[in-house]
Amino acid sequence: MRPIRVLALGIVLLSLGLLPFPRYVLFPGLSGLDYVADSTWMEASAGPPARLIEELEWAEAKVAEWWGEVPDRPRILVCGSYDCDGALKGPGPYAQAYGRHLLIVHARLGLESPQLRRAILAHELSHTLVASRVSLLDLWRGRMPAWLNEGLAVLASGDPRFDLTPAYCASLDTEDLPAGYKAWGRLAGTTDRPIYQAAACRARIWLKTNSISDI
Numbered sequence: 352m353r354p355i356r357v358l359a360l361g362i363v364l365l366s367l368g369l370l371p372f373p374r375y376v377l378f379p380g381l382s383g384l385d386y387v388a389d390s391t392w393m394e395a396s397a398g399p400p401a402r403l404i405e406e407l408e409w410a411e412a413k414v415a416e417w418w419g420e421v422p423d424r425p426r427i428l429v430c431g432s433y434d435c436d437g438a439l440k441g442p443g444p445y446a447q448a449y450g451r452h453l454l455i456v457h458a459r460l461g462l463e464s465p466q467l468r469r470a471i472l473a474h475e476l477s478h479t480l481v482a483s484r485v486s487l488l489d490l491w492r493g494r495m496p497a498w499l500n501e502g503l504a505v506l507a508s509g510d511p512r513f514d515l516t517p518a519y520c521a522s523l524d525t526e527d528l529p530a531g532y533k534a535w536g537r538l539a540g541t542t543d544r545p546i547y548q549a550a551a552c553r554a555r556i557w558l559k560t561n562s563i564s565d566i
C-alpha cells in the first residue's frame with residue numbers, strides 16, 4: 352500500500368476511534384459493553400444480562416406473532432450509563448432503531464417496569480422488521496407513512512401505556528399525524544398530544560382494508 356493510502360487509512364481509523372458514535376457501534380467491546388448474546392452488547396450497569404435476554408426473546412416472539420416473520424436480530428447496544436447514552440445520541444427516546452441493522456437501548460429504559468421494557472423492545476423490533484421489507488429510499492419516498500410505521504409498532508408491541516378502546520380512538524379521529532419521518536421525530540419529541548395512540552387507532556382502520564403481508 353502506498354504511504355499516502357496508509358496515512359489516509361490511519362486517519363479514518365483514528366477518527367473512528369475518537370468519534371464516540373462509530374466507536375461504540377463498531378467496537379462495543381472496546382467501549383465498555385459486554386457481549387451477552389447473539390449480536391447483543393450491554394453495559395454491566397444496565398442490569399442483569401439474563402433479564403435483558405429474556406425480555407428480548409419475548410419481544411422477538413411478539414413481533415414474529417404480529418408480522419408472521421421472525422425478525423433478524425440487529426446489532427443491539429444497551430446502555431446503563433450517561434456516558435454511553437451521550438455517545439449514542441441519548442437519552443431522548445427509550446430506544447432507537449436505525450434501519451434494520453442497529454438498535455440502541457438507553458439507560459432510562461432499564462428503570463421502567465418489565466411490561467414497558469418488553470413493549471419498547473418489541474416496538475423497535477417492529478421498526479427493524481419494516482426496515483427489512485421497505486428500503487430507506489422507499490420510506491423517504493413515502494411508500495409507508497411515519498404514522499403507519501409507528502401505529503403498527505404500537506399494535507405489534509402491546510404497549511401497556513396506551514388506551515386503544517374504540518371510544519378513546521373515536522376521540523382521536525381529528526389528530527393531525529405526520530407522514531414524514533423527520534416531522535414525526537420532531538413532533539414526538541416536543542408534543543404532549545397522544546400521537547402514538549392516534550397512529551395505532553388509524554393503523555387499525557388501515558388494517559381493515561390492507562394486509563401487513565403486503566408491506
Ligand SMILES: [Zn+2]
Nearest residue numbers: 474478501504
Ligand atoms: Zn417508533
